[in-house]
Amino acid sequence: xxxxxxxxxxxxxxxxxxxxxxxxxxxxxxxxxxxxxxxxxxxxxxxxxxxxxxxxxxxxxxxxxxxxxxxxxxxxxxxxxxxxxxxxxxxxxxxxxx
Amino acid sequence: xxxxxxxxxxxxxxxxxxxxxxxxxxxxxxxxxxxxxxxxxxxxxxxxxxxxxxxxxxxxxxxxxxxxxxxxxxxxxxxxxxxxxxxxxxxxxxxxxxxxxxxxxxxxxxxxxxxxxxxxxxxxxxxxxxxxxxxxxxxxxxxxxxxxxxxxxxxxxxxxxxxxxxxxxxxxxxxxxxxxxxxxxxxxxxxxxxxxxxxxxxxxxxxxxxxxxxxxxxxxxxxxxxxxxxxxxxxxxxxxxxxxxxxxxxxxxxxxxxxxxxxxxxxxxxxxxxxxxxxxxxxxxxxxxxxxxxxxxxxxxxxxxxxxxxxxxxxxxxxxxxxxxxxxxxxxxxxxxxxxxxxxxxxxxxxxxxxxxxxxxxxxxxxxxxxxxxxxxxxxxxxxxxxxxxxxxxxxxxxxxxxxxxxxxxxxxxxxxxxxxxxxxxxxxxxxxxxxxxxxxxxxxxxxxxxxxxxxxxxxxxxxx
Numbered sequence: 001x002x003x004x005x006x007x008x009x010x011x012x013x014x015x016x017x018x019x020x021x022x023x024x025x026x027x028x029x030x031x032x033x034x035x036x037x038x039x040x041x042x043x044x045x046x047x048x049x050x051x052x053x054x055x056x057x058x059x060x061x062x063x064x065x066x067x068x069x070x071x072x073x074x075x076x077x078x079x080x081x082x083x084x085x086x087x088x089x090x091x092x093x094x095x096x097x098x
Numbered sequence: 099x100x101x102x103x104x105x106x107x108x109x110x111x112x113x114x115x116x117x118x119x120x121x122x123x124x125x126x127x128x129x130x131x132x133x134x135x136x137x138x139x140x141x142x143x144x145x146x147x148x149x150x151x152x153x154x155x156x157x158x159x160x161x162x163x164x165x166x167x168x169x170x171x172x173x174x175x176x177x178x179x180x181x182x183x184x185x186x187x188x189x190x191x192x193x194x195x196x197x198x199x200x201x202x203x204x205x206x207x208x209x210x211x212x213x214x215x216x217x218x219x220x221x222x223x224x225x226x227x228x229x230x231x232x233x234x235x236x237x238x239x240x241x242x243x244x245x246x247x248x249x250x251x252x253x254x255x256x257x258x259x260x261x262x263x264x265x266x267x268x269x270x271x272x273x274x275x276x277x278x279x280x281x282x283x284x285x286x287x288x289x290x291x292x293x294x295x296x297x298x299x300x301x302x303x304x305x306x307x308x309x310x311x312x313x314x315x316x317x318x319x320x321x322x323x324x325x326x327x328x329x330x331x332x333x334x335x336x337x338x339x340x341x342x343x344x345x346x347x348x349x350x351x352x353x354x355x356x357x358x359x360x361x362x363x364x365x366x367x368x369x370x371x372x373x374x375x376x377x378x379x380x381x382x383x384x385x386x387x388x389x390x391x392x393x394x395x396x397x398x399x400x401x402x403x404x405x406x407x408x409x410x411x412x413x414x415x416x417x418x419x420x421x422x423x424x425x426x427x428x429x430x431x432x433x434x435x436x437x438x439x440x441x442x443x444x445x446x447x448x449x450x451x452x453x454x455x456x457x458x459x460x461x462x463x464x465x466x467x468x469x470x471x472x473x474x475x476x477x478x479x480x481x482x483x484x485x486x487x488x489x490x491x492x493x494x495x496x497x498x499x500x501x502x503x504x505x506x507x508x509x510x511x512x513x514x515x516x517x518x519x520x521x522x523x524x525x526x527x528x529x530x531x532x533x534x535x536x537x538x539x540x541x542x543x544x545x546x547x548x549x550x551x552x553x554x555x556x557x558x559x560x561x562x563x
Contacts, residue, residue, distance in 0.1 A: 005219055008330050008338055015339040018122055019346035025129040028354075028442060028467055031449030032186060034128055034347060035318055039193050041121050041141055042344040045325050047152040048204045048332050053167060054158030061207035062160075066167045068203040071196040073171025074178060076145055079193060081179025082186070084138045086453055089183075090131045093461040 033086045040079025046072035106154050113151030114336040120144030121340055125347070131462055148336060183457040184414055187310065187446040188245035194317045195238035201231035201324045202291065208331055214282030220331060221281045225274035227327035229294045234320040236298030241313055244302065245446055253306035266297045307411070308488065310446045312355040319348025351448050358442035358468075360494075360505035387523070390541040392553030395517055398541075399425075400558055402479035402515075404435045406471065408508055409451050410444050412485015412520070416547035422484065423458040425551050428558045437464050439471040439481075439508050441489035472509050481513035483534075485520075485547050491532045502530055516540040519547050 026034050049072055052065030120140045127137035153164070181189045205228040209216070216224070243249035270293040277286055305313050326341025328334075356362070390398075399405060407426075413419060429436050438460065444451045452465055475481060483490055492511045493500040510516055511534050518535060520542060534540060543550055 004333050005330070008333065008335065011335045011338045012326060012330075012342050015342035016346050019125070019343040020350065022122065022125045022129070023343075023347045023350050026125070027130060028440070028449060029452045029462055029465060030128060030131065030134060031351060032190075032447060032453045033134065033449070034125075035190055035314070035351065035448065036186075036193070037124065037128060037138065037141060038318065038322070038344040038347040039190065039197060040145070041124065041340050042197050042322055042325050043200070044117075044121075044145065044148055044337060044340040045197065045200050045204065045328060047148055048328060048334065048337065049167075049200060050149065050152050050164055051155055051158065051332075052204060052207050053164050054153075054155065054160050056160045056163075057211055061211050062163070064203040064207040066163055068200040068207075069164065069167035070171040070174065071203070072200040073168050074175035075193050075196050075200075077172045077175025078178035078189075079175075080138055080142050080145075081176065082181070082189065084135065085179070086183070086186075086456070087131070087134045087138065089453070089456040089459075090134070090462045091456070091459065092131075093463050 029090070030087075033083045036079050036083045036086070040076055040083065043072040043075035043079060046076060106156055110151040110154050113147045113154075114334075117144040117148040117151070118336055118339045120147070121343060125343060183453055184417065185246075186453060187314065187450060188242045190447060191238045191242035191245060191314055191317070194314070194321045195235050195242065197321045198231040198234035198238060198324060201321075201328050202228060202235055204328060205231060205331065206287070206291065209287055210284070212281075213284060213287075216281035218278055218281075221278045222274075223327050223330040225277055225290060227324050227331060228290055229270050229274060230320050230324035230327065232291045233294040233298035233301065234317050234324060236295045237302050237313075238298075238317050238321075240299055240302035241305070241310065241317065244305070244307070245310060251307045253304045253309075255304045259300075259304060263297060263300050266293060266300065270294045270297065307446060308443070309359070311443045311448050311450070312352060312359060312361070314447045315348050315351035315355050317348070319345050319352055322346070322348055355443055355448060358506060360502065385536045387535050387542045388538075388540065389544055390517070392543070392550060393557050395541065395543055395550075396554045396557035398515060398517070399429060399434070399480055399482070399554065400432060402434055404437075404474075404478045405429060405480045405482060406437050406439050406466075406475065406478045406510070406513065408439045408441075408481060408483045408486050408490060408510055409455065410441075410484065410486025410489065411446060411450075412487075413547055414445060414450065414454055414485070416485065418484065418547040418551055419454045419458040421548050421551040421555065422455070423460055424555045425558075426460055426464075428555055432558075437466050437471065437474075439466055439468065439510075441468055441486070441508055444486060444489060468506060468508055475509045475512040478513040480515045480517060481510040483510060483516065483518040483520075484551070487520075487532055488530060490518075490534055491530065493530070493533055497533075500530060510534065511537060514539065517543055519543045519545065519550050521546065 049065050049068035052061050056062045121144050124137040124141035127133040244251050273290045322341050322344025326338050329337030426436050440451050490508050490510045494502045494505040494507045
């Protein structure tokens, strides 16, 4: 129990540092897609919700789980979709039209 | 646990490990436009692996409802992924709300499954998760409502607002402390959800449109942190990693935005926004401005060598980005060097202007950051300001009594000629007068951004024949 907690804190600290270093380098040009992408990744919370639904331990946890899976999945699908749409729009200079 | 289960567990953990790696790579590849789309793909693969791995979990007996929920969620997600680019800020706020909603629900379910035997540390993390997530939920809904203009965008402030807000938050924390000491106190748990929800609403009430980039970043950070807390509760390293990544991303963006607004970070952390509005000084005197017609503006722009366009939220409101692209095309065709100067807080969320201009097919290497372009204004023939105000206000550099003194601005006043497209002489969000408009080299172009730019383009293309 306690060692799990300490492990978790280590992971949190390291991931926080990696996030800080990686995201610092993201060009301000792409800050909007950055936000929509991290949002989609954050919706990984769906795994916790899936377990609640699948285990069906109580009526309450089941219902809350179903709602949570719906909310998170909409973020996963919508988040990746709009990030890709935005990134497709970013084009470099084209030769001027004749 | 028999060996088959243990084997399954190892497979799940390995899939989660790969997913974590892919998530980090996803953000790494996002750093440059060239590799950014690989980043999305990496994230998608990671997500599929993680969900696939979760379905192997030995305790899962009910696959039907998982499938139904996934399908419904996707059905809601697709239209949210296809919104207009101008609606991206409110969509983002809405998705923060959804993410926080999910975390609140899972936290609640976990509490009722585990009570009353919840170790203190676990209960503290669970309380933090639920408080952060529920205030992010209502706060983000409020932000989305303001951005969609369902709610009044005007900041609503009253005396003692911060005191009221902080007291409400303190109540939530007190309830949380009681629950940590007495995890069996079931009736108190809903209080710990509802009180932060009220705080979330009140937190956004004093927020005006110009503060939105900071607020959205802050809510992004809260959403990430609540997911990381959920990772501790569920003992899931994958969730801790994803939450930490999202949390640090939101944190970095909040810092960048608050610097660009010249707000201290504590000011941002405690949500004490909207103070500038109250400080607005109005020492009005009669000053004259020079105005010009689209024809005259076209003549000056056509004769220039270097033009810098400064877009702001007004351009987004007028949906003028496609007309601006036409202007860019016709000037470029004449050999004019046209670039765009993007202030970090231009628009309603970080990077908002870049997305709108990219949507209008303006190449991203023409979009310049504030620090990269400011030195070039003295060599610029024309600075064309479209729907931006406070981010161009030279009083921020010179006038110590100005409420925005110290805020980094785009130095458009150093260009040889300044043109400002504006509906009328009404001041910006902060009610601060902009001395830029009264300078001798400034021409005010009064009118709707879209139709005015359209008029200039028309005139320019007429002259080429």
